[in-house]
Amino acid sequence: MNKVYILGGAQTDFERNWTKEGKGMIALLKEVMADGLKEAGLTFDGVKKLNEENRVACFVGNFIAEKYTDQGHLGAFLTEVNPAFYGVPSARYEAACASSSVAIDAAQTKIKSEDYDIAIVVGWELMKTVESHIGGDYLGRAAYYEKEGKGIDLPFPKLFGKLADETLKKYPELDEKRYMNALANISVINYTNAKRNPLAQTRKWFMSYEQAKTRDTETNPLVGGRLGISDCSQVTDGAAVVVLASEKYIEGHGIKNKPIIKGYGHRTAPMLFDKKMADNERSEYVLPWTRQTVLDAYRRSGLTVDDIDVFETHDCFTSSEYAAISAFGLTEPGKEYEAVESGLIAFNGGKPINPSGGLIGCGHPVGASGARMLLDLYKQVTGTAGGYQVKNVKNGIMLNIGGSATTNYVFVVGKE
Amino acid sequence: MMNIKTVSVIGVTGTMGANIAGIFASFGNAKVYCIGRNIDKVRKTIPRIVKSVKADAISKNLIPADFSMLEDCVRESDLVFESSKEDIGVKIEIAKRVGATLQPHAISGTGSSGLSITKIAEYYPEELRGHFFGIHMFNPPYTLPLCELTPTAYSDSKTKEELKEYLNIKLIRTVVEVKDSPAFLGNRIGFQFINEALQYAEKYKDNGGIDYIDALLGPFTGRTMAPLTTSDFVGLDVHRAIVENIYENTKDYVHDTFILPAFVQKLVESGKLGRKSGAGLYQLIKYENGLKRQTVYDINTGLYRDLIPYAFPFADKMKRGIAEGDYDKAFERLVNNHSQEAEICLSFLLKYIIYSLYATEEVGYDVTAADDVMATGFNWCPPLALFEALSTVTDVRTLIHERLPDICQKIDVDHYLADVKPSKYDYRLYFKSGRKSL
Numbered sequence: 001m002n003k004v005y006i007l008g009g010a011q012t013d014f015e016r017n018w019t020k021e022g023k024g025m026i027a028l029l030k031e032v033m034a035d036g037l038k039e040a041g042l043t044f045d046g047v048k049k050l051n052e053e054n055r056v057a058c059f060v061g062n063f064i065a066e067k068y069t070d071q072g073h074l075g076a077f078l079t080e081v082n083p084a085f086y087g088v089p090s091a092r093y094e095a096a097c098a099s100s101s102v103a104i105d106a107a108q109t110k111i112k113s114e115d116y117d118i119a120i121v122v123g124w125e126l127m128k129t130v131e132s133h134i135g136g137d138y139l140g141r142a143a144y145y146e147k148e149g150k151g152i153d154l155p156f157p158k159l160f161g162k163l164a165d166e167t168l169k170k171y172p173e174l175d176e177k178r179y180m181n182a183l184a185n186i187s188v189i190n191y192t193n194a195k196r197n198p199l200a201q202t203r204k205w206f207m208s209y210e211q212a213k214t215r216d217t218e219t220n221p222l223v224g225g226r227l228g229i230s231d232c233s234q235v236t237d238g239a240a241v242v243v244l245a246s247e248k249y250i251e252g253h254g255i256k257n258k259p260i261i262k263g264y265g266h267r268t269a270p271m272l273f274d275k276k277m278a279d280n281e282r283s284e285y286v287l288p289w290t291r292q293t294v295l296d297a298y299r300r301s302g303l304t305v306d307d308i309d310v311f312e313t314h315d316c317f318t319s320s321e322y323a324a325i326s327a328f329g330l331t332e333p334g335k336e337y338e339a340v341e342s343g344l345i346a347f348n349g350g351k352p353i354n355p356s357g358g359l360i361g362c363g364h365p366v367g368a369s370g371a372r373m374l375l376d377l378y379k380q381v382t383g384t385a386g387g388y389q390v391k392n393v394k395n396g397i398m399l400n401i402g403g404s405a406t407t408n409y410v411f412v413v414g415k416e
Numbered sequence: 417m418m419n420i421k422t423v424s425v426i427g428v429t430g431t432m433g434a435n436i437a438g439i440f441a442s443f444g445n446a447k448v449y450c451i452g453r454n455i456d457k458v459r460k461t462i463p464r465i466v467k468s469v470k471a472d473a474i475s476k477n478l479i480p481a482d483f484s485m486l487e488d489c490v491r492e493s494d495l496v497f498e499s500s501k502e503d504i505g506v507k508i509e510i511a512k513r514v515g516a517t518l519q520p521h522a523i524s525g526t527g528s529s530g531l532s533i534t535k536i537a538e539y540y541p542e543e544l545r546g547h548f549f550g551i552h553m554f555n556p557p558y559t560l561p562l563c564e565l566t567p568t569a570y571s572d573s574k575t576k577e578e579l580k581e582y583l584n585i586k587l588i589r590t591v592v593e594v595k596d597s598p599a600f601l602g603n604r605i606g607f608q609f610i611n612e613a614l615q616y617a618e619k620y621k622d623n624g625g626i627d628y629i630d631a632l633l634g635p636f637t638g639r640t641m642a643p644l645t646t647s648d649f650v651g652l653d654v655h656r657a658i659v660e661n662i663y664e665n666t667k668d669y670v671h672d673t674f675i676l677p678a679f680v681q682k683l684v685e686s687g688k689l690g691r692k693s694g695a696g697l698y699q700l701i702k703y704e705n706g707l708k709r710q711t712v713y714d715i716n717t718g719l720y721r722d723l724i725p726y727a728f729p730f731a732d733k734m735k736r737g738i739a740e741g742d743y744d745k746a747f748e749r750l751v752n753n754h755s756q757e758a759e760i761c762l763s764f765l766l767k768y769i770i771y772s773l774y775a776t777e778e779v780g781y782d783v784t785a786a787d788d789v790m791a792t793g794f795n796w797c798p799p800l801a802l803f804e805a806l807s808t809v810t811d812v813r814t815l816i817h818e819r820l821p822d823i824c825q826k827i828d829v830d831h832y833l834a835d836v837k838p839s840k841y842d843y844r845l846y847f848k849s850g851r852k853s854l
Contacts, residue, residue, distance in 0.1 A: 013845060022635070022849030027741030031844060195588065204561060204588060206442040211473035219472045 004108045004261040005250050006378045006413065007042070009121075009242035009371070010035035014201040014363035018237045019128045025069050028124060028239050029081045036122070036241025041255070044084035050118055051088050055249075057116045058090035059107040061100025061123035062367035067138040068129050078122075089116075094367075096142035096402030097316065099123060100240070101266075101370035101409035107244050108261055117249040123371035124239035132235055139366070142403040144271050154223060157232060159273050159404045160317035161225025166277050167286050167319065171334035180226065182337040183318035184213035187230045189346050190315060190354055194361025196347070196388040201234050201363030224317075231318040236363035240371035242378065257415075259381040262395070263301025265293035265410040273404045284333040290401065291327040293408035298329075301412040303395060305329035308412070310380045310396040311345070311353040312373040315360050321353065324399050347390070355380065355388045370409060373398040377413040418582040420523075424449040424481075424489040424496045426510055428465075429457045432527055433499035435557050438468040440497070441477040443587045448478055449489035455482040469558055487517045494519075497551065499527040502657060507531065511539040518544055523579060525551035530599035530661045534568040546572035549579060552600055553589070554793040562793030563589035564600045590792040592785050598665040601779040602789035603658050605772050606796070609764065611659045612673040613643040614680055616760065621715040624724050626697050631726040632761045635848035636735045636746070638797030638805075646794075648690040648697040656684055668778070669826040670771060679715045688713075695720070730758035739849035746847065747809045759819075765802060766816050770823060772799035773832035783835040797846030800839035805847070 012032050018024065037043060050056035060074045071077065075091035093103040100123025107119035127135050139156050140149025149155040164183070168176055191207035194200035207230060214220060215228030223229050250258060269289035270276045276287075285291040298304055305328060313328070315321035325336040330344065330351055339345050345353040356362045356376045359369060377396035379385040395414035401407060425437040428450040441448045450465070452458040458480040466475050481489050490496050496514050500506050507526060518524055518540075524547055526536055533550035540548050550566030557563075563583050567576050576593075583589040594600045599607065617629045624631075630642035639646075647655045656676055663674035683689075683696060690696030699720045701709045711720040730753035737746030750762055772786040780786065787798035797805065806812045813833050817824055 013842065016845055020848070021845065022735070022739055023741060024739070027739065030741035204559065206469045206471055206558075208442070208445065208471070208473055211471045214473055217472040219466070219470045 002112045002114050003247045003416075004111045005245045005247070005255075005258045006261065006374070007040035007243040007245050007255070007258060008036075008378060009240065009375045010039045011199055011240040011368070011372050011375055012238045013199050014236050014238045014365065015199075015203065016237055017128050018126055025065065025071060025077070025124070025126055026080055028126060028237070029078065029122065032122065032124070032239040032241050033078075033081050036120070036243065040241075040243035042118070042243060044082050047084045047088065047118075047120075051084075055117040056088055057107070057110060057119055058085065058088055059103035059119060059121045060090065060092040061094075061103035061121065061371055062092055063094060063096050063099045063125060064138055064141060065125070065367075067141075068126055068135070095407040095409075097314070097364070097366040098370055098400045098402030098407040098409045099367040101400040101411070102407075104242070104244075104370060104374055104411065105264060105266060105409070108264070111244050111246045114246065114248070117246045119244040120241065121244065121371050121374075122239060122241045123368035125365040125367040126237045127235045127365060128237050135235060142406075143273070148273060156404075157224030157227060157317070159224070160319050161223075161227045162273060163286070163317070163323065163404070164226055164319040167323065170280070170286050174334060174337070178337055179322075180215075181213055182340040183227075183231055183322060184209055185340045186315065186318040186321050187212040187360055190321075190358045190360035192361075193347055193355050193388060194357025196355070197357050197362055198387065200357040200361055201236055202357065202361050227317060227319065233316045233359035233364040236365040238363060238365035238368050238372070240368045240375050242371050242374050257382065259378060259413050260416055262303065262412040262414050263297045263299070264412070265296030265300070265408070267293040267296065267408045269406050269408065271403065271406055276404065276406070285323075285326060286333070287323050287327060287405045290323065290399070290405050290408045291333075293410045294327050294329065294397075294399065297397065297410035297412050301414070303412060303414070308351070308395050308397045309393040310355060310377070310390045311351060312356060312376050312396065312398040313353055313358065314369070314399050314401045315354060315358040316364060316401070318360070320401065320405065321358070323405070325353070327399070328397065347388075352390050355385065355390050357388075370398075370400040373400055374411060374413065377411070381413055381415060417586060418523075418578045420444060420446050420494045420582060420586075422447045422449070422493045422495075424451055424486075424493040426451045426486065426496065426498045426514075427500035428452050429454070429461050430499055430501075432553065432555055434461050434465050435468045435555065436497060436499055436527065436553055437478065438465045438474065439553070439557050439587055440495075441465070441474040442469040442471055446477065446495075449481045449485075449493065450478055451481045451483065451486055451489055453483055455480055458482065468556065486513055490514050490517045491519065493522055495523045495525070497525050497527060502529060502531065504531050504535065507536050508539050511536050515540040515544055518547075520544070522547065523575070524548045527552060529603060530658060533566045533596045534570075537568045537570050545570035547575055549576065550596065550600070551583070554602065560793055560795065561588060561590045562602060562789055563587075563591050564594045564602060564789065564793075565591050566594055566596050566600060568596055590788050592788045593781055594785070595779050597779045598661045599658050601775060601785060602793040604662060604775050604779060605768070605786060605790060606794050607655065607658050607662070608670055608673055608771055608775075609768050610643045610647050610655070611676065612670075612767075613764070614647065614677050615673065615675070617644060618677040618679060618715055624726070625715040627712045627723050628726065631728070631731070632757050633764055634731075635850045636731060636738055637761060637765060638802060638843070638846040640795045640848070644697050651690045651692055652680055652684050652696050653689050656680065668774070669823065679713075683713065728755065728757045729753070730755055730761070735849040738847045741844075743805065743844055743847060744808050747806055751806070751810050751815065763819055765806070766812075766820055767823065769799045769803055769812070770816065770820070770827075770829060770832060773835055774827065777832065777835075783837065784840070787839050787841055791841045795846070797843050798839060798841050800836060801841040801843040801846070803836050804839055805843040
């Protein structure tokens with residue numbers, strides 16, 4: 001099968017509040033598309049040319065623009081961004097916070113099948129168009145809204161607070177304080193990493209271990225069960241573009257040293273959180289389908305955790321990053337705190353997670369996060385991550401989840 | 417990295433003092449002696465400090481103290497930061513007291529926004545002068561990371577480099593080294609712009625004056641807040657102190673633009689200092705039923721009146737372009753529209769570019785200094801990025817010669833333009849439409 005190369009891409013500055021700038025989705029998409037194509041060595045004229053031969057397509061990842069910006073039909077919307085997209089096949093893909101990962105998957109499939117030579121993936125979300133509790137209610141639609149979202153204030157923090165409870169329940173030998181301090185540490189690592197990322201939302205914010213582990217205070221209120229605001233990812237406006245290319249395109253254009261997507265995993269866990277937990281009784285893992293997704297990606301790429309030099313994970317809450325540690329295979333299930341306490345997952349550790357700052361530090365424009373992670377893996381593997389470059393990266397892995405770890409997506413990116 | 421474990425902030429009840437104490441206590445994780453004249457007032461300030469960095473965890477780092485304890489605090493400190501009233505007499509008195517007890521290894525800094533750092537340095541004992549600097553931050557420092565660092569002729573260069581590193585890495589500041597020149601760099605450039613805008617408000621008072629000028633230089637021209645609104649926010653008394661200081665102590669080609677307009681003088685004298693005193697250039701009237709009405713000072717009548725809903729075709733077009741991400745269309749409109757309003761607007765932007773380059777040469781060390789100070793201290797589209805923005809539609813050098821013939825006669829504009837280089841700041845995020853997004 002055809003190899004899938006990553007040519008590059010761009011993300012917007014996640015610190016920006018587009019509503020405050022008086023700009024909407026059209027400005028967001030114009031900017032990120034112009035930057036993304038440029039970074040990938042493409043032009044709008046080039047797209048036009050490729051389209052004459054039907055060799056290019058667009059894949060739009062977005063969760064819920066219908067609510068945030070009153071707009072649907074988002075694949076077609078790209079024609080408003082630039083006339084170069086007239087006639088270019090384009091559709092929107094949705095799987096809650098894993099929306100742009102589905103878009104990436106569709107894109108890589110079309111490259112592998114040799115239908116297209118260039119696949120432009122753009123993930124985006126504008127979340128600051130509404131006040132945070134209204135936005136929180138919108139996000140409830142990533143769960144079973146009728147049963148888990150409707151009428152509940154901030155449903156997702158509560159679901160991931162429950163994940164924390166379930167983790168403690170599943171591993172009775174796990175000391176609660178040790179667990180909560182590990183979560184605080186995860187938060188601090190992400191905030192600290194974000195300081196090195198010039199496009200991270202929280203790059204100027206203050207966070208310390210002391211602040212993160214002291215929950216239920218005025219500045220660190222509880223938002224979901226035992227989780228405080230410091231355990232929580234951000235409400236973010238942003239977009240990310242990644243451009244994938246076929247072998248034929250790479251060879252035809254004499255392009256060298258671009259990474260490839262080595263493998264992927266895609267699994268869907270039961271939608272309802274309680275069913276998800278009931279389902280994990282058969283497994284040592286609190287999120288068995290998340291673990292399975294990682295295993296699938298390792299199998300498809302022919303790699304193991306030992307081959308992975310950098311990790312980007314879905315830390316929508318510290319409790320989800322905690323579960324991801326064993327899902328990646330960095331520790332035994334139930335022993336995730338070891339990787340936190342030993343510094344293994346810190347920026348200078350042997351297996352750094354989220355050098356970008358992740359969803360907590362870099363920000364979480366939900367429909368963009370998958371594309372942003374893939375872009376960060378591209379940067380790490382090509383040595384272009386600047387201030388947050390991890391040394392000697394050959395392979396990287398990303399985990400992007402939708403809902404309460406319902407849709408699970410993993411991609412492995414590496415040097416050929 | 418410098419090991420700053422204990423800090424004394426003198427004058428902590430002021431806005432800047434409080435916010436800076438928050439920066440040392442949070443990012444710096446230092447024990448901070450919060451020194452004020454009245455300890456009860458200091459105690460009441462502590463929650464404000466905690467709030468400024470949104471972290472209860474720092475409260476254990478904040479220790480209230482009053483002036484009688486100053487020597488004890490200083491003796492224990494690795495860094496002493498004076499943030500007292502902008503009065504040279506007061507600062508000298510404090511310098512003498514600090515200098516008498518400061519440890520030999522410790523750093524001492526003043527937050528003065530424009531007084532002579534060298535003069536204050538001279539009140540320190542000779543052996544301590546090498547460790548004294550101007551450390552000027554902007555308000556609020558949590559969101560505006562600019563820190564202008566001013567060494568003096570006495571400063572020890574190794575200490576300076578270490579302090580720079582500490583401010584930059586540990587305190588997450590954008591550090592710009594500037595010369596000991598009145599108001600330093602950011603305020604020199606920013607208040608030149610703002611004060612000239614005030615002069616224009618007087619000049620065009622028959623067109624509406626204050627709100628007329630603000631409507632021409634609003635967020636769609638590359639800033640969060642229109643310039644006269646900014647002055648109202650900063651406080652007209654503070655504004656006056658800054659421009660008077662520059663006017664008295666510098667002499668450059670825009671010298672006259674630092675003269676405070678008579679109407680502002682009048683407002684200050686009648687206690688109308690801006691937002692903090694309830695009225696100034698603007699007055700927000702609050703009714704008992706919760707409704708609010710924004711009014712503006714009418715220079716002709718001396719009364720507050722409703723804002724005029726100006727609709728300038730060039731500005732509307734620009735806002736529409738910006739809202740849709742078509743920045744080039746916005747700039748094209750600005751450059752090609754020859755209404756009085758568009759010409760005033762463009763001339764301000766071009767003058768800002770030139771004056772920034774000029775002032776940087778005089779006060780800074782590198783052309784990028786102007787970009788750093790304006791982006792991170794004012795949140796304005798910085799001059800090099802603005803140059804880049806306008807260059808997408810026109811040759812800016814030619815435009816400057818066309819539109820600013822007087823300035824081109826006064827200074828060698830091409831000499832300054834020769835320094836222009838690509839900006840590290842993205843101009844797009846500074847241009848705001850001021851409209852509700854789509």
